Amino acid sequence: MVQKNKMQYLENLKSDLQKYDKIFLVLGEEKTVPPFLTAFCSVILAESKEKVLVLSVFHMENEEEYLAIFRKITGKDALNLSRLYRMYEFSDRFFILSPDKTFGGIFNFLETGLLDRGEVFRALLYGKING
Amino acid sequence: MDQLHLQEMKENLERLVQDGQLQGKKIYLFGHCNATEELADLLLKQNYSVTAILDNNQAKHGSYYRKIIIVPPQDILKETQGESIVCIAARAYAAMVEQLNRLGYTGIIRKIVDYNSYAEYSLSADTIARKQERVKRGMVKLREIRKSYPGYFKFLCPFSALGDIYFTMSYLPYFIQNRKIGRWMIAVIGNACAKVVKLFGDVLVMVLSQKDMDEAIQAALFTNAADVFIPHQDRPYVVNLSKALYIKQISLEKIYCCGVFGLSESTKPFKPVNLRVFQGKEQIKPGKTVIFSPYAKSVTALKGEFWERVVDEYLRHGYLCYTNVVQNEVPLPGTLPICPDILEIQSLVELAGVFIGIRSGLCDVIREADCRKIALYPDYCYCDTKWKAIDMYHIEGWENIVVGEEVSWTIN
Numbered sequence: 001m002v003q004k005n006k007m008q009y010l011e012n013l014k015s016d017l018q019k020y021d022k023i024f025l026v027l028g029e030e031k032t033v034p035p036f037l038t039a040f041c042s043v044i045l046a047e048s049k050e051k052v053l054v055l056s057v058f059h060m061e062n063e064e065e066y067l068a069i070f071r072k073i074t075g076k077d078a079l080n081l082s083r084l085y086r087m088y089e090f091s092d093r094f095f096i097l098s099p100d101k102t103f104g105g106i107f108n109f110l111e112t113g114l115l116d117r118g119e120v121f122r123a124l125l126y127g128k129i130n131g
Numbered sequence: 132m133d134q135l136h137l138q139e140m141k142e143n144l145e146r147l148v149q150d151g152q153l154q155g156k157k158i159y160l161f162g163h164c165n166a167t168e169e170l171a172d173l174l175l176k177q178n179y180s181v182t183a184i185l186d187n188n189q190a191k192h193g194s195y196y197r198k199i200i201i202v203p204p205q206d207i208l209k210e211t212q213g214e215s216i217v218c219i220a221a222r223a224y225a226a227m228v229e230q231l232n233r234l235g236y237t238g239i240i241r242k243i244v245d246y247n248s249y250a251e252y253s254l255s256a257d258t259i260a261r262k263q264e265r266v267k268r269g270m271v272k273l274r275e276i277r278k279s280y281p282g283y284f285k286f287l288c289p290f291s292a293l294g295d296i297y298f299t300m301s302y303l304p305y306f307i308q309n310r311k312i313g314r315w316m317i318a319v320i321g322n323a324c325a326k327v328v329k330l331f332g333d334v335l336v337m338v339l340s341q342k343d344m345d346e347a348i349q350a351a352l353f354t355n356a357a358d359v360f361i362p363h364q365d366r367p368y369v370v371n372l373s374k375a376l377y378i379k380q381i382s383l384e385k386i387y388c389c390g391v392f393g394l395s396e397s398t399k400p401f402k403p404v405n406l407r408v409f410q411g412k413e414q415i416k417p418g419k420t421v422i423f424s425p426y427a428k429s430v431t432a433l434k435g436e437f438w439e440r441v442v443d444e445y446l447r448h449g450y451l452c453y454t455n456v457v458q459n460e461v462p463l464p465g466t467l468p469i470c471p472d473i474l475e476i477q478s479l480v481e482l483a484g485v486f487i488g489i490r491s492g493l494c495d496v497i498r499e500a501d502c503r504k505i506a507l508y509p510d511y512c513y514c515d516t517k518w519k520a521i522d523m524y525h526i527e528g529w530e531n532i533v534v535g536e537e538v539s540w541t542i543n
Contacts, residue, residue, distance in 0.1 A: 014254050086352045088262040089250040089368035092226040096369070102351060103361040104391035106371045109381075112389040112396060119378045127374025 009077040013084075017091055021050035022125070025081055026058075027098040034060045040097075041066040043121045052125070055081070097124065132166045132428055133291065134458045135341075140166070140220060140244045144173055147218075147241060153179060156239070157210055161185040161231075162221035163201050163511070165431050170220045170243055171199055182210075185217070187230075190512045196431075205234055212238035219243060225250035248345045249367045269350025272343050276318065277358075280335065284315040285359045287348050289366040291320035291341065292428055293327050293473075293492025298387035299362045300331040301400035306360075306392040320344050323457070326473035327496060330403035362391050376516040383523050402499055409471060409478040420451040422469065422480050424488030426460050430520055431509045433489055433534050438463045441487065441540045448542055450485070455493065480504070490524045490531075498526055505530045 016023055026037055037060040044052050045066065054070045057078045063070065073081075085096050099107050106123060109115040115123065132140075147153055158179060160167050163186045171181050175197065184196060185204040194201050204227075207217065217236070219227055220243040228240055229252050248265075251258050276285060286303070288296060296319060307315060316335035319325050328336045339347065348367055351359040364386045365373045372390040375381055381390070388394050409415075425438050442452050442465045453469040454462035455476075462468040471479045476493070477500045480486040487505045488494055494506050506529050508521040525531050 010254060017254075083353070084259075086349075086355075086369070087259070087266055088349070089225070089247075089252075090254055090258075091252055092223070092229070092250075092368070095371065100369070102356065102359060103363070103370050104372060104393065106375055106390070108390050108393040109372075109375055111393060114381060114385070114389050114396065115375060115379060119375075123374040123376075123378045124371065127371075127377035 009073075009080045010084075012077075013081065013094075016053055017093065019051065020053040021093060023053045023055065023094045024124070025078065025085070025094070025096045026054060026056040027078065027082065027096060030058060033058045036097075037070070038062070038066075039117065040121055040124075041070055043118065044069055044125065047122070048125055050125075095124070132169055136166065136244050136246065137169060140170060141173065143241075143243045144170070144218075147243075148177065152239065152241070153216060155214070156216040157182045157214055159183055159185055159207055159210075159215060159217045160199075161204065161217055161219045161227045162223060163188070163191055163196065163431070164221055165427065165429055166220040166244060166246070168196055168431050170218060171196060182215075188512050188515050188517075190517050204230060207231065207236050207238070208234060210238070212236060215239070216241060220246075222246040225252040228252065248342065249349065265346055266350050266353045269346035269348070270354070272339075272347040273350045273354075273356070273359075276337065276347065279337070280314075280316045282314060283335070283358075284310075284312045286315065286317040287344060287351065287359055287361050288317065288319045288324065289344060289348055289361060289363050291324055293323060294383070294495040295363060295387075295492070296324045296327040297330075297492060297495040297498075298364075298384055298400075299391075300328060300334075301384075301402075302388050302392045302394055302398065303331075303362065304401055305394050305398060306362075309393075310360075318344065318347070323473060327492075330405050330474060330496070331401060332404055362387075364391055373514065376513070376518060380516075380518045380522050382525065403477070403496075405474060406477050407472065407474040409475040409482060411469075411471070411479075412482065414453075414467075414469070415479070415482050416451045417482055418484040419449060420453065420483035421445045421485040421487060422453050422455055422483050423463055423466060424455045424486070424491065424493050425463055426456075427489045427491035430490055430524075431511055433507060433509055437534060439465070442466055444540050444542055445485075453483075455488075490520060490526075494524075494526060494529070498529070503530070504528075505532060508533045510535045 026033055037056055041054055052069055055073050057075050106120055110120050158181050163184050174181055181199045183200050183202045186201050191201045192203055216239040218241050224242050317328055318337040318339050320339060320341050325336045325338050328334050348361055372386055388398050389396055442463050445452055446465055452466040454466040456462055456468045456470055477497050480497050480500045481502045485503045490506045490508050506526055510533050511520055513520055513523045521531055521533050
């Protein structure tokens with residue numbers, strides 16, 4: 001039973017990868033993530049033609065409006081997903097959104113003024129480099 | 132592409148041929164890149180015909196490489212699936228396989244070169260167990276590096292490309308200052324990359340194999356290592372900077388400056404300081420020598436006829452012509468081979484007077500040289516973007532020329 005619960009996040013992930021075109025796990029600090037989630041989900045709802053799922057441990061404003069694309073998950077599941085993502089590339093449709101000190105990232109373009117917030121959201125949603 | 136991967140490609144292709152897997156099949160390649168062109172060349176040389184190159188970039192559809200048309204991936208579905216094979220020599224192998232599967236393709240797919248040890252698009256227990264072992268090996272490697280450089284901050288460069296290392300070193304001092312990093316070292320793949328590091332001063336540099344580097348990086352990611360930074364624009368998979376190119380054209384140098392290192396756009400790059408005088412002056416006619424550089428790792432190749440035309444023009448005008456070669460590379464017809472040390476190559480081209488090269492990392496290495504410098508760009512789009520190679524790689528102060536189907540060449 002313990003093992004089953006432990007692996008439930010994996011079963012959910014497999015099923016979500018079947019159902020959705022892209023999955024974003026949003027991590028970070030509580031003071032910054034909820035407003036980010038609200039803004040990001042608004043853009044997805046307004047513009048994206050793909051089926052997108054956003055996962056986070058945080059609540060966001062007017063959460064019920066975003067039920068189609070947003071799911072709150074437990075801290076433990078977020079940790080498991082994060083560890084799996086950092087173990088290997090299991091899909092090019094699963095992404096973790098959080099600034100990371102170990103490598104550069106698209107949020108640096110926001111901070112250095114090369115892209116605005118809307119452009120960063122759209123790049124994250126639609127950008128795909130398949131060399 | 133580099134010699135190791137080329138060798139791997141030849142061996143894997145030979146295996147496919149021996150096993151009869153190509154026999155009677157319509158052959159498709161996926162992803163128009165330098166490696167795919169090499170693969171097409173190898174197939175054509177063995178008298179196989181390639182039906183098409185699949186590619187996601189709309190801007191490439193309808194164009195040709197050696198009479199092989201580039202088409203959208205869904206075109207594969209027009210084939211009777213048991214009668215076709217898709218050969219992939221691209222880093223995005225796992226993503227391409229998934230895309231073909233999602234499209235409904237059930238035919239044969241073969242990996243010809245293993246460019247990407249990070250990816251395996253499976254969540255099976257078996258895969259996860261293998262990847263856990265890989266992380267463990269990476270931890271051992273990381274521990275070894277820490278033991279060799281105790282207390283040092285570590286920069287792990289994931290890819291063996293001179294240009295990437297050059298940009299890294301150009302902006303790294305600012306990053307080190309901003310992060311208040313004390314002692315540091317840098318690990319790279321291959322001696323050539325280590326030489327590029329050395330161009331920027333007396334730096335502690337360690338050379339790793341691609342496998343050890345991949346595993347050490349994976350371990351650093353997995354453990355959230357606070358003493359490691361991975362300075363690259365699109366490797367490994369967690370780095371999402373390339374996605375910005377969907378929205379905006381940002382040169383590779385700016386991706387490094389602003390995206391990798393988080394520096395303002397106006398930051399001035401550091402320049403090489405550790406240059407040596409070329410030890411072979413007697414081979415050069417000062418000011419009347421051309422150094423050609425026709426080989427690149429990621430940019431697609433220019434036609435042999437084009438190079439022959441340019442070489443002929445310079446020979447006709449009394450120039451001495453050399454081709455910069457490494458390992459098994461062959462000099463252009465009519466030229467002599469030359470293989471200068473990276474620390475001496477700026478001195479060589481300044482003595483020669485003219486450098487003409489396909490846009491490769493070597494152009495970055497000599498970007499500050501005081502001579503006539505010409506960078507040539509195939510007319511193609513960068514990865515999946517709508518931006519041309521020249522948009523991404525343009526070098527200030529150089530003659531940047533796009534080479535189309537018909538190019539005449541005159542010496543000004």
